[in-house]
Amino acid sequence: MQSLTNTEESIMNCIWEQNQDVSVADLLQYMKDAYGKSYARTTVCVFMSYLREKGYVAYQKKSHAYVYHPLITREDYRNERVKDLAERCFDGSPVEMIKTVLASCSISDEDKKAIAALVAE
Numbered sequence: 001m002q003s004l005t006n007t008e009e010s011i012m013n014c015i016w017e018q019n020q021d022v023s024v025a026d027l028l029q030y031m032k033d034a035y036g037k038s039y040a041r042t043t044v045c046v047f048m049s050y051l052r053e054k055g056y057v058a059y060q061k062k063s064h065a066y067v068y069h070p071l072i073t074r075e076d077y078r079n080e081r082v083k084d085l086a087e088r089c090f091d092g093s094p095v096e097m098i099k100t101v102l103a104s105c106s107i108s109d110e111d112k113k114a115i116a117a118l119v120a121e
Contacts, residue, residue, distance in 0.1 A: 019069035
């Protein structure tokens with residue numbers, strides 16, 4: 001799975017959030033609402049072509065617009081990114097990765113309980 005740029009990842013997050021086919025117009029509005037970013041239509045079209053080439057989305061023509069749908073789930077993307085991060089930064093050690101995450105984040109008592117429950121599983 002090829003990595004995504006920050007903008008490509010933002011666009012994919014918008015597509016995953018919509019949970020339905022989306023047009024470029026839908027994406028433009030969602031990017032503005034969710035991230036406060038206003039992109040030109042042509043810019044989003046270029047990013048959509050990159051996402052198609054990387055195998056993240058497919059499209060079909062509906063009426064006068066192209067609509068896009070994800071080929072990869074958010075969960076699969078996250079899993080691949082975490083595996084890659086563990087390999088690159090932590091020599092493949094999930095223990096070292098989790099230790100670093102726990103040391104670098106502020107964790108509430110509620111989060112600690114949830115993490116303990118996950119470990120217990």
